[in-house]
Amino acid sequence: MSGETVLELDAVTKVYGEQPPVPALRGVSFSVGRGELVAIVGPSGSGKSTLLHVIGTLERPSSGVVRIGGADAARLTDRELSLLRAREIGFVFQQFFLAEHATVRENVADGLLYAGVRAAERYRLADEALERVGLSDRATFKPNKISGGQRQRVAIARALVGRPAIVLADEPTGNLDSTTGASIMALIHELNAAGSTIIMITHDAGLADQLPRRIRLLDGRVVSDTGDGERP
Numbered sequence: 001m002s003g004e005t006v007l008e009l010d011a012v013t014k015v016y017g018e019q020p021p022v023p024a025l026r027g028v029s030f031s032v033g034r035g036e037l038v039a040i041v042g043p044s045g046s047g048k049s050t051l052l053h054v055i056g057t058l059e060r061p062s063s064g065v066v067r068i069g070g071a072d073a074a075r076l077t078d079r080e081l082s083l084l085r086a087r088e089i090g091f092v093f094q095q096f097f098l099a100e101h102a103t104v105r106e107n108v109a110d111g112l113l114y115a116g117v118r119a120a121e122r123y124r125l126a127d128e129a130l131e132r133v134g135l136s137d138r139a140t141f142k143p144n145k146i147s148g149g150q151r152q153r154v155a156i157a158r159a160l161v162g163r164p165a166i167v168l169a170d171e172p173t174g175n176l177d178s179t180t181g182a183s184i185m186a187l188i189h190e191l192n193a194a195g196s197t198i199i200m201i202t203h204d205a206g207l208a209d210q211l212p213r214r215i216r217l218l219d220g221r222v223v224s225d226t227g228d229g230e231r232p
């Protein structure tokens with residue numbers, strides 16, 4: 001059975017600067033189906049962050065096409081693009097990026113600020129997301145009163161709260177010790193098993209090997225992709 005394509009890249013390039021131009025992506029094509037769990041792996045400078053920014057519509061490609069849920073990102077205005085980003089993409093970063101003055105619950109609810117969801121609904125969905133990451137009992141805490149692993153769970157709940165089509169995780173275990181990192185990886189697997197489509201960037205081949213599909217980048221090109229476009 002072939003499922004729905006949530007992300008499609010076709011011959012995407014990204015060139016930074018002019019003197020000299022730095023080609024960060026040199027014709028990247030692949031697609032991701034709903035429910036996939038994909039690692040994008042490669043050494044430093046291979047283009048992983050650039051690819052994440054392009055997929056996340058934070059940067060426009062120099063050429064090529066990025067389709068999210070069938071919509072060609074290049075055809076959208078900046079305003080439409082921010083709405084698409086707010087509704088369809090959940091970001092998880094290595095450095096959590098939590099608001100320290102706000103509670104855990106507020107941090108998660110704020111993930112819906114730009115998606116046009118009313119406050120009461122934001123908090124209801126935040127509580128639901130916190131339950132999914134096993135942190136309901138920390139909802140009223142401030143981020144500085146919880147552990148690093150719990151902070152990353154908050155960041156993941158924040159990314160999930162709007163039930164985005166794609167969760168993009170950039171080295172989500174990069175700031176954690178190995179045990180805590182393993183528990184975050186277990187959570188990522190759990191969330192994927194529950195239906196989330198997750199694309200994780202890592203330079204760590206060992207971590208990538210734990211994921212069902214690996215797309216390997218080198219010098220801005222895909223050098224291998226263990227998925228063949230078939231949907232799970």
Ligand SMILES: Nc1ncnc2c1ncn2[C@@H]1O[C@H](COP(=O)(O)OP(=O)(O)OP(=O)(O)O)[C@@H](O)[C@H]1O
Nearest residue numbers: 016017022024043044045046047048049050051203
């Ligand atoms: N804003 C920028 N301006 C100019 N060059 C850039 C910019 N961002 C990235 N690059 C260059 O593009 C190439 C790819 O960088 P990118 O950050 O995407 O790689 P990466 O695989 O994420 O590396 P790392 O694992 O070290 O974060 C590198 O040669 C980098 O120097």
